[in-house]
Amino acid sequence: MNSHLPIGIFDSGVGGLTVYRALHEHLPNEHFVYLGDTARVPYGTKSLATVERYAVENARFLAAHGIKLLVVACNTASALALPAIRSELNIDVVGVIGPGARAAVKTQRAGRARTQAIGVVATESTVQSGAYTAAIKKADANATVVERACPLFVPLAEEGWTDNDVVRMIAETYLQDVRASIDTLVLGCTHYPILREVIQQTVGDSVQLIDSGEATAVEVKSLLKEKDLARLTMPTGALERQLCDDLDHFYVTDAAERFSRVAERFLGSKPSRLEAVEIWGEDRLRA
Amino acid sequence: MNSHLPIGIFDSGVGGLTVYRALHEHLPNEHFVYLGDTARVPYGTKSLATVERYAVENARFLAAHGIKLLVVACNTASALALPAIRSELNIDVVGVIGPGARAAVKTQRAGRARTQAIGVVATESTVQSGAYTAAIKKADANATVVERACPLFVPLAEEGWTDNDVVRMIAETYLQDVRASIDTLVLGCTHYPILREVIQQTVGDSVQLIDSGEATAVEVKSLLKEKDLARLTMPTGALERQLCDDLDHFYVTDAAERFSRVAERFLGSKPSRLEAVEIWGEDRLRA
Numbered sequence: 268m269n270s271h272l273p274i275g276i277f278d279s280g281v282g283g284l285t286v287y288r289a290l291h292e293h294l295p296n297e298h299f300v301y302l303g304d305t306a307r308v309p310y311g312t313k314s315l316a317t318v319e320r321y322a323v324e325n326a327r328f329l330a331a332h333g334i335k336l337l338v339v340a341c342n343t344a345s346a347l348a349l350p351a352i353r354s355e356l357n358i359d360v361v362g363v364i365g366p367g368a369r370a371a372v373k374t375q376r377a378g379r380a381r382t383q384a385i386g387v388v389a390t391e392s393t394v395q396s397g398a399y400t401a402a403i404k405k406a407d408a409n410a411t412v413v414e415r416a417c418p419l420f421v422p423l424a425e426e427g428w429t430d431n432d433v434v435r436m437i438a439e440t441y442l443q444d445v446r447a448s449i450d451t452l453v454l455g456c457t458h459y460p461i462l463r464e465v466i467q468q469t470v471g472d473s474v475q476l477i478d479s480g481e482a483t484a485v486e487v488k489s490l491l492k493e494k495d496l497a498r499l500t501m502p503t504g505a506l507e508r509q510l511c512d513d514l515d516h517f518y519v520t521d522a523a524e525r526f527s528r529v530a531e532r533f534l535g536s537k538p539s540r541l542e543a544v545e546i547w548g549e550d551r552l553r554a
Numbered sequence: 555m556n557s558h559l560p561i562g563i564f565d566s567g568v569g570g571l572t573v574y575r576a577l578h579e580h581l582p583n584e585h586f587v588y589l590g591d592t593a594r595v596p597y598g599t600k601s602l603a604t605v606e607r608y609a610v611e612n613a614r615f616l617a618a619h620g621i622k623l624l625v626v627a628c629n630t631a632s633a634l635a636l637p638a639i640r641s642e643l644n645i646d647v648v649g650v651i652g653p654g655a656r657a658a659v660k661t662q663r664a665g666r667a668r669t670q671a672i673g674v675v676a677t678e679s680t681v682q683s684g685a686y687t688a689a690i691k692k693a694d695a696n697a698t699v700v701e702r703a704c705p706l707f708v709p710l711a712e713e714g715w716t717d718n719d720v721v722r723m724i725a726e727t728y729l730q731d732v733r734a735s736i737d738t739l740v741l742g743c744t745h746y747p748i749l750r751e752v753i754q755q756t757v758g759d760s761v762q763l764i765d766s767g768e769a770t771a772v773e774v775k776s777l778l779k780e781k782d783l784a785r786l787t788m789p790t791g792a793l794e795r796q797l798c799d800d801l802d803h804f805y806v807t808d809a810a811e812r813f814s815r816v817a818e819r820f821l822g823s824k825p826s827r828l829e830a831v832e833i834w835g836e837d838r839l840r841a
Contacts, residue, residue, distance in 0.1 A: 305599075308599075312592075314809050419706070421709075422705060431727075433727065436719060440718075521601050521604050522604075
């Protein structure tokens with residue numbers, strides 16, 4: 268395996284860009300190939316079988332491009348499809364849920380005598396899967412976990428409504444009955460870091476927020492080092508890395524223009540190398 | 555063509571149920587086959603080519619079940635894909651945009667000396683397509699049209715937040731700068747009739763709301779009569795029709811349980827005949 272190969276990242280859409288940003292910051296020598304499955308977004312309301320199929324197709328697409336490691340940035344796909352993806356690929360596959368769960372347990376332990384629960388906010392599917400609760404219990408069998416689905420957070424983030432009365436009122440509605448019982452809160456959806464400030468204000472400063480994407484970047488850094496796959500120098504020709512520069516390659520399955528617009532909202536800059544890829548073959552329906 | 559065949563309806567998901575409800579009310583003798591493409595929802599953020607492909611696949615699926623007329627309940631598909639669907643099918647195909655536009659012009663003319671614009675609220679894709687403006691201008695070359703995308707209305711309706719401070723504040727944000735200039739407002743997305751009350755309160759009682767689904771049901775009734783395709787008696791064995799009874803057949807491409815839950819929220823009852831249909835074949839990605 269060549270350490271000069273890029274790291275692959277896929278997400279159901281644009282949300283995984285927050286994971287890309289975290290990876291980029293923690294691993295300035297690495298370059299990335301990102302696939303946003305914008306033709307089939309969102310995954311959060313789809314069934315296990317469908318999410319598995321889409322995730323495996325995305326993983327194969329990135330593997331065919333030559334990557335040294337795959338990050339499944341989508342929480343829903345991480346919750347439902349990691350075993351299916353791992354059985355297809357012969358490289359390391361890292362989801363966001365395990366790292367997020369472990370970081371939450373570590374933060375809670377470091378912070379105080381634990382008397383309260385770890386909260387998790389995520390999409391409907393992720394909450395229904397119970398994947399965060401399972402991963403947190405695996406890291407700490409005595410932990411108490413409270414999960415809460417916040418379906419309106421994704422459209423709010425994509426709309427760019429990150430700091431107005433509407434988003435504050437919605438956050439209040441979702442979080443008012445959990446905040447008293449938690450001291451740590453996992454942002455279990457890639458879009459939620461965009462709303463980080465308002466979420467922090469709503470739960471109060473005493474609650475520690477955990478960004479699963481951030482936690483994943485930290486674990487990927489250790490893993491690359493351990494496997495001797497870390498790149499020790501900048502990619503050829505690069506003097507300084509910037510988010511979305513032309514060393515990182517972005518693919519979307521649909522609506523590149525919209526992706527680019529939302530990317531700018533999330534990252535402050537548009538991808539310089541962005542390609543729409545065709546979905547080949549036919550979906551045929553039969554009763 | 556047999557007048558006893560059902561009417562086909564497809565939508566990208568659950569929103570088209572408001573069109574189904576309108577058809578059901580206006581055509582109590584007819585029965586329906588509904589397809590909600592829940593595996594690929596939403597269409598409102600997807601490209602023309604993708605929406606066309608999905609729409610044609612949905613239309614073929616319903617045509618294969620034997621229908622006498624197809625209603626494209628999805629505004630985005632009506633805006634982008636009617637020509638493609640019509641070239642595939644040899645039955646009448648009715649979209650929701652033409653009927654909505656004609657009803658708006660008729661209502662405005664009947665109501666008062668026209669001094670103001672016709673407003674249209676819809677998804678991002680529908681607004682970008684300009685299909686409502688074109689259809690309204692076709693019905694009345696002198697009309698002025700103001701379109702406004704309201705992307706958060708769909709997730710609000712699906713979340714069931716139809717009457718709280720959040721939805722009122724969001725409606726206010728979207729509509730405050732258009733309400734003074736309009737006297738008629740088209741609900742150009744199938745989900746929006748669910749938010750009808752709050753939209754009416756926001757724009758004020760002097761603005762007439764037009765439900766495109768309702769307008770479509772009225773035109774379908776005339777068309778069936780004109781073509782001698784109207785069913786003159788109830789379907790065999792039926793004494794009284796109820797929404798979602800077992801004479802109407804519902805298909806979804808994914809997540810039937812969620813569809814059923816949202817259907818109950820929209821219609822007051824769950825479909826008694828609901829089947830998840832398999833998407834057959836493979837999407838393969840290539841760069």
